[in-house]
Amino acid sequence: MIDLIQNTVDGVMIGSSYGLLALGFTLIFGVMRRLDLAYGPSIMIGGYFGTLLYLHYGAGPFAVAIAVVIGAVIAGIYVERLCFAPMKAGAAIASMVSSFAIWMQLEQAAILVLPRHTYPFPPLATAAPLEFGPFLVRVDHLIMLACALALAAAVHIALYRTRFGLALRAIIGNPVAAHLVGINVRTAVLLAFAGASAVGGAAGFLVLAVDQQVTPMFGMWATLKGLIAMMIGGLGSVPGAVVGGLLLGIVEANSQWYFGPQIRDLVAYVVLFAFLVVRPQGLLGSAPEPAMPPKA
Amino acid sequence: MLDISDLVTAYGKIDALKGVSLQVETGKITCLLGPNGAGKTTLMMTIAGLLHPRRGSIRLAGTELVGLSPARIVGHGIALVPENRLVFPQMSVRENLLAGAYQRNDKSGIDADLQQMYARFPRLNERNEQLAGTLSGGEQQMLAVARALMSRPRVLLMDEPSLGLAPLIVAEIFNIVRELNRDGTTIFLVEQNAHMALQVAHRFLLMEQGRITFKGMPGQLAEDEVIQRAYLGTRRAAG
Amino acid sequence: MDDYLIGVLSNIGVISFVALSAYLLLLTGEISFGQQGFFAIGAYAAGIATALWGWSLTTALVWGAAVSGSAALLVGVPTLRLHGLYFAIATLAFAEMVRILFELFRYQISIDGELIGPNGTDGFRNIRYIFDHNIDAFQFLLLIYSLLAATMLAFMLLERSRLGVIFRMIGQDETLAELQGIPVARYRVLAAGIAGMLAGIGGGLYAHLTTYVEPRIFDIMLGVHSLAYGLIGGLGTALGPLLGVLIDIGLLESIRALAGYRMIIFGGLVAMLLIVRPRGLLDEVVVHKIGRGWRRVALWVRRSGLKPRANNARATGGPP
Numbered sequence: 066m067i068d069l070i071q072n073t074v075d076g077v078m079i080g081s082s083y084g085l086l087a088l089g090f091t092l093i094f095g096v097m098r099r100l101d102l103a104y105g106p107s108i109m110i111g112g113y114f115g116t117l118l119y120l121h122y123g124a125g126p127f128a129v130a131i132a133v134v135i136g137a138v139i140a141g142i143y144v145e146r147l148c149f150a151p152m153k154a155g156a157a158i159a160s161m162v163s164s165f166a167i168w169m170q171l172e173q174a175a176i177l178v179l180p181r182h183t184y185p186f187p188p189l190a191t192a193a194p195l196e197f198g199p200f201l202v203r204v205d206h207l208i209m210l211a212c213a214l215a216l217a218a219a220v221h222i223a224l225y226r227t228r229f230g231l232a233l234r235a236i237i238g239n240p241v242a243a244h245l246v247g248i249n250v251r252t253a254v255l256l257a258f259a260g261a262s263a264v265g266g267a268a269g270f271l272v273l274a275v276d277q278q279v280t281p282m283f284g285m286w287a288t289l290k291g292l293i294a295m296m297i298g299g300l301g302s303v304p305g306a307v308v309g310g311l312l313l314g315i316v317e318a319n320s321q322w323y324f325g326p327q328i329r330d331l332v333a334y335v336v337l338f339a340f341l342v343v344r345p346q347g348l349l350g351s352a353p354e355p356a357m358p359p360k361a
Numbered sequence: 362m363l364d365i366s367d368l369v370t371a372y373g374k375i376d377a378l379k380g381v382s383l384q385v386e387t388g389k390i391t392c393l394l395g396p397n398g399a400g401k402t403t404l405m406m407t408i409a410g411l412l413h414p415r416r417g418s419i420r421l422a423g424t425e426l427v428g429l430s431p432a433r434i435v436g437h438g439i440a441l442v443p444e445n446r447l448v449f450p451q452m453s454v455r456e457n458l459l460a461g462a463y464q465r466n467d468k469s470g471i472d473a474d475l476q477q478m479y480a481r482f483p484r485l486n487e488r489n490e491q492l493a494g495t496l497s498g499g500e501q502q503m504l505a506v507a508r509a510l511m512s513r514p515r516v517l518l519m520d521e522p523s524l525g526l527a528p529l530i531v532a533e534i535f536n537i538v539r540e541l542n543r544d545g546t547t548i549f550l551v552e553q554n555a556h557m558a559l560q561v562a563h564r565f566l567l568m569e570q571g572r573i574t575f576k577g578m579p580g581q582l583a584e585d586e587v588i589q590r591a592y593l594g595t596r597r598a599a600g
Numbered sequence: 601m602d603d604y605l606i607g608v609l610s611n612i613g614v615i616s617f618v619a620l621s622a623y624l625l626l627l628t629g630e631i632s633f634g635q636q637g638f639f640a641i642g643a644y645a646a647g648i649a650t651a652l653w654g655w656s657l658t659t660a661l662v663w664g665a666a667v668s669g670s671a672a673l674l675v676g677v678p679t680l681r682l683h684g685l686y687f688a689i690a691t692l693a694f695a696e697m698v699r700i701l702f703e704l705f706r707y708q709i710s711i712d713g714e715l716i717g718p719n720g721t722d723g724f725r726n727i728r729y730i731f732d733h734n735i736d737a738f739q740f741l742l743l744i745y746s747l748l749a750a751t752m753l754a755f756m757l758l759e760r761s762r763l764g765v766i767f768r769m770i771g772q773d774e775t776l777a778e779l780q781g782i783p784v785a786r787y788r789v790l791a792a793g794i795a796g797m798l799a800g801i802g803g804g805l806y807a808h809l810t811t812y813v814e815p816r817i818f819d820i821m822l823g824v825h826s827l828a829y830g831l832i833g834g835l836g837t838a839l840g841p842l843l844g845v846l847i848d849i850g851l852l853e854s855i856r857a858l859a860g861y862r863m864i865i866f867g868g869l870v871a872m873l874l875i876v877r878p879r880g881l882l883d884e885v886v887v888h889k890i891g892r893g894w895r896r897v898a899l900w901v902r903r904s905g906l907k908p909r910a911n912n913a914r915a916t917g918g919p920p
Contacts (some may be wrong), residue, residue: 151875159878170867238449247435247464303733331700338693
């Protein structure tokens with residue numbers, strides 16, 4: 066029982082980052098109706114910016130975080146300009162495959178610049194873990210949770226209390242009508258991409274700082290976690306992204322504890338598959354039919 | 362107010378608009394009638410900037426609109442109430458209306474207009490916080506009209522506002538069209554429902570197969586001839 | 601032909617099966633990121649059949665195709681209600697589950713004092729059938745390409761057949777197809793099964809070509825690649841995915857000097873290609889034009905009197 070609770074607590078911590086990753090993903094999907102397979106790799110590029118800053122200048126976590134976000138945004142804009150902006154309405158698959166091509170490009174570019182298998186990241190906190198009775202909570206985990214929740218709240222405010230947020234929700238709701246009310250859709254989409262990359266970058270920084278390392282495999286890992294959390298929580302749903310992330314984190318933490326890392330990954334996919342078959346719109350999503358053009 | 366000359370819009374190799382020329386007079390209601398596939402919606406989308414014409418010009422009070430982005434065209438004073446309403450389904454009625462005022466930043470003016478919309482469309486007032494996707498067809502149509510009006514357009518374009526609506530609601534919509542025009546809005550209306558359209562129009566045009574085939578005033582053509590041509594197109598063979 | 605070239609060509613041939621597998625599903629309008637799962641199942645099944653059970657290669661390949669085809673049918677049914685992105689991610693989840701299950705799968709038999717068989721993450725070594733039976737590399741290459749040729753022939757026939765039209769109809773508009781009286785569900789499952797079998801054949805060939813498979817190979821990269829080949833080579837014909845594989849493996853093998861920059865160059869080229877050709881090089885428009893051009897040539901050949909005519913007057917070129 067104690068293990069279950071401890072795992073759940075740990076799961077919530079890491080799950081909050083999954084939620085942020087899913088948040089960026091879902092924003093991009095909502096606005097473009099297309100899947101950006103280069104999402105995780107762009108964040109990884111940010112991570113490499115961060116580690117460079119750390120290695121060469123010994124920068125502290127705050128500066129590294131900013132570097133990660135900047136790197137992720139630059140990479141994100143690159144992806145948007147190349148894979149999404151120039152594509153016509155019906156070319157959804159082409160966009161996805163194009164983003165996959167850029168995923169590979171970014172991964173190889175990262176390996177070329179920093180060829181070692183792993184690079185260090187500054188820790189979020191070095192204090193000893195806090196004790197709450199029989200439970201242990203790492204200080205850096207707490208910081209990660211707090212930051213993730215704050216960011217999710219910020220995104221919510223941006224979406225629902227700002228003019229730009231209104232524009233994004235309009236585009237998500239009906240892209241043609243968004244044009245008709247005078248929203249500059251192309252610019253808004255680009256900014257949404259940048260924003261989503263920034264959110265992803267922040268999530269990436271938190272995970273990397275807790276892990277204290279970055280590897281070139283981080284890109285695929287981030288994409289997968291974000292994707293699974295997004296689908297479980299509900300495609301195109303902002304609160305769904307957070308909930309999906311938390312749920313994924315809890316399920317993973319417990320699976321790993323009782324059955325080991327391989328089963329942990331297996332369970333994540335089983336849960337995803339089960340949701341898709343039984344309830345494709347996830348926990349909080351709306352339409353079971355995606356707005357994405359479903360045909361090739 | 363709106364001067365369109367020799368407009369050609371194509372889908373791939375097929376010309377949907379084959380050189381359309383027409384004028385929409387300031388302060389009047391101009392109706393465009395025609396059968397399905399004649400190109401009416403294509404014309405509306407071209408004016409709104411969603412489609413790019415191959416050739417031709419669209420001038421709004423002298424300013425050329427061809428080549429501008431849809432957002433810029435809205436900025437110049439065109440608002441389109443699209444076919445099928447196209448409301449923002451996950452946003453409330455109020456947010457839909459505010460979206461219509463997207464390009465404006467005069468907060469007091471927007472609030473005043475908002476109140477005016479609620480006065481003009483009481484049903485929208487009742488359903489203020491309701492999600493637009495849950496409204497009935499007629500309510501969505503009113504919402505789409507009100508949303509377009511929120512940008513204080515110089516020309517209001519309406520694409521088949523009666524589509525899919527019950528006759529009572531259609532009558533209501535056309536009443537609103539008349540009212541709006543009385544208050545000074547220039548309206549360019551595309552319709553299949555020739556009967557209702559002719560009752561409000563000051564001028565009307567017939568479009569068949571991408572060309573304007575008649576320009577005139579209601580009464581110049583017998584109504585049943587108009588209806589026949591609006592729904593079926595002119596019969597080319599003798600008679 | 602030197603060994604290196606044989607190796608590259610064999611690789612191209614084998615991967616073409618997975619590319620065609622993804623392509624078939626694309627025809628019915630669905631994106632699959634998971635055909636590598638059936639590739640894996642085919643590889644392991646055929647490998648076990650020859651290395652552990654002593655079956656012949658042919659039987660093993662058929663067995664591999666049957667197992668992967670059945671798995672595809674099993675997955676095809678619950679995913680029937682899914683479309684577009686939902687379907688794509690379901691296939692991805694499935695393929696990953698398969699990969700992880702193979703990481704946990706152990707089935708070893710002692711043969712001549714040696715432990716042979718799949719051993720979890722360590723993979724499955726010693727699938728030595730072609731060596732034990734003295735089949736040289738070139739002969740195996742011929743086997744791969746005869747199977748591939750047969751598959752291509754089947755695709756060509758499919759394009760012209762009623763089944764092919766049905767698949768494309770479902771791909772264009774499923775609701776419309778349903779309204780025409782087409783039992784869409786049945787055909788989608790059929791397509792899934794055939795696609796699974798194709799990937800399984802490829803897998804079986806792959807296992808024997810490389811004599812060693814491990815779960816790591818059957819990852820998402822392979823899956824998205826399979827889809828990408830069709831997108832690059834063109835979706836208008838079954839030759840498209842083949843062209844895509846040829847370009848990826850063939851062209852890039854030949855610029856070995858740029859090995860470190862390979863993905864950077866290739867990734868950029870693919871992205872730019874897709875901007876101008878979102879449905880690939882041999883897309884439907886190009887194929888249609890080639891078809892028209894070909895018919896014109898055939899008509900010209902007939903009309904210009906290259907074939908003997910009974911009536912001389914006709915040969916002077918008056919109207920028929």
